[in-house]
Amino acid sequence: MKKRGEYLLNNYSRFEESFVYGEGAILYSEDRKDYIDFGSGIGVSSVGHGSKGLSRAIFDQASNLIHTSNLYHIKNQEELAEKLSNLAGFKLYSFFANSGAEANESAIKLARKYGSRGSTKRWKIITLDNSFHGRTYGSLSATAQSSFHKGFEPILDGFVYAKTLNDIQNIIDNDNEIVAVLIELVRGEGGVQALDINEVQTLAKLLKSRDILLMVDEVQSGVFRTGKFLASNLYGIEPDVITLAKGLAGGIPIGAMLTKIPDAFVPGDHGSTFGGNPFSTAASLKTLEILLDEYKSGRLAKRIDFFNSKLDELVREYPHVFKSISGIGLMRGLPLDSKIDLMSIVKSANNERVLTLKSGNNTLRLLPPLTISEKEIETGFQRLSQAIALLNIC
Ligand SMILES: Cc1ncc(COP(=O)(O)O)c(C=O)c1O
Structure with a gap:
């Protein structure tokens, strides 16, 4: 079988997922699974995917x-x-x-x-x-x-x-x-x-x-x-x-x-x-x-408040995983307790279909599209919470 990316230079370590289309803050994989995008392709997809x-x-x-x-x-x-x-x-x-x-x-x-x-x-x-x-x-x-x-x-x-x-x-x-x-x-x-x-x-x-x-x-x-x-x-x-x-x-x-x-x-x-x-x-x-x-409409400020209230809930739910919340607006970091492996969280989140990023060696980073809806935020945090629960970190 041909190896995926066989002709590409090996300068990235990539996840298994590959996406074929997107709508708002949702990306759809080749096998048509929906992923909530809390990474925006490293802070790029500011107006979400598929903006008309x-x-x-x-x-x-x-x-x-x-x-x-x-x-x-x-x-x-x-x-x-x-x-x-x-x-x-x-x-x-x-x-x-x-x-x-x-x-x-x-x-x-x-x-x-x-x-x-x-x-x-x-x-x-x-x-x-x-x-x-x-x-x-x-x-x-x-x-x-x-x-x-x-x-x-x-x-x-x-x-x-x-x-x-x-x-x-x-x-x-x-x-x-x-x-x-x-x-x-x-x-x-x-x-x-x-x-x-x-x-x-x-x-x-x-x-x-x-x-x-x-x-x-x-x-x-x-x-x-x-x-x-x-x-x-x-x-x-x-x-x-x-x-x-x-x-x-x-x-x-x-x-x-x-x-x-x-x-x-x-x-x-x-x-x-x-x-x-x-x-x-x-x-x-x-x-x-x-x-x-x-x-100007105030929607961005409202969205930031909502996102950050959900972030607070997540940190309160897992105080032994997250030490604090860093960053501003929709540029957020969750510094992890030193015992927690950052990549295990990112990978578990991928498995639960929410895309996150790392920052440095011990901070989970979230950069959602600036147009993300409340429903997408809620679903994303539910999945992230589940991803952490599945790791059974005590
Ligand atoms: C603060 C900052 N400066 C510069 C860069 C480099 O940007 P690019 O990857 O578009 O060259 C990045 C990319 O992550 C960044 O975060």
Whole structure:
């Protein structure tokens, strides 16, 4: 018998399931079983599966024009940039790429370019322990988790890893080559831990006073995932650079680097063949229209409350399994008791037909579609509870 994926490079460990179609927050497997999707394809399917609005917009755009390259003006891209700036609530200039890693790569290049301007060349970027910024060499080097670097050394020079936000002052006091700090406000792959709001605001003021760029990786936390358009909005900060991807176009590949600095790049400094083409930007405009409607109508806030009340119930039901709830909005983590094997929960949940994610080594992560219904939430939590009960953890 032919081995499944025989011709694929072996860089993923995959579950047995494979899906053929979806509706809302439900995915249907090849054998037509229904799964509640509490993972959104790692935070991507923000408007759920099979959205009529999004698929119509994609179809219409594909029928008219898919690609032209950035040699020419692209109306959707211009509209999208304006919309992102309006949604953020402060003036931002956009560069479009195709993924989170590429968005971060462009932020890293922007920081180095910015640092090359003064009389003292500044080129180093501080990132936080346990962060995750992507798999390209720049974003991988920014990722302060040595497990991701293993086998790929030497990584790029110029990244300084800070243990906590409070360490940053000390680092910049002793290194005049620091040009930027890149952080996730909620560490997606590093345990879904949200940074402290006061510490973040203090950091933002400190960096501003030293002309050091504050760059926030909102690849996972952005686009309404935390209940506001940006986690930065919740934290009351206006970073110099913000990166987005994942949920930005509901599953069509796109990444964006947004900056307050109008002259950050000049023509020729950076680019992308596909980035921001008419197709992906049409998908993003529609996705944002759908999500903005959910937000303005109050449905998103209601859904977040309902989801989190069910999450509370689950944690109360299994206090010996879950230590607490972390994260914000619909970006949630459940840190596990140290005796519990994380993958056994994820696998049991798969068997009970609810898809979950892991974050780090001991946190169960939930990133449901932002349009998930109450019924889907209820069914998902019933299945998750059953999945844990079946493990017979005492
Ligand atoms: C915070 C953060 N930054 C960057 C990335 C990389 O994004 P991509 O996989 O689209 O390159 C991810 C992906 O998980 C992420 O969570």
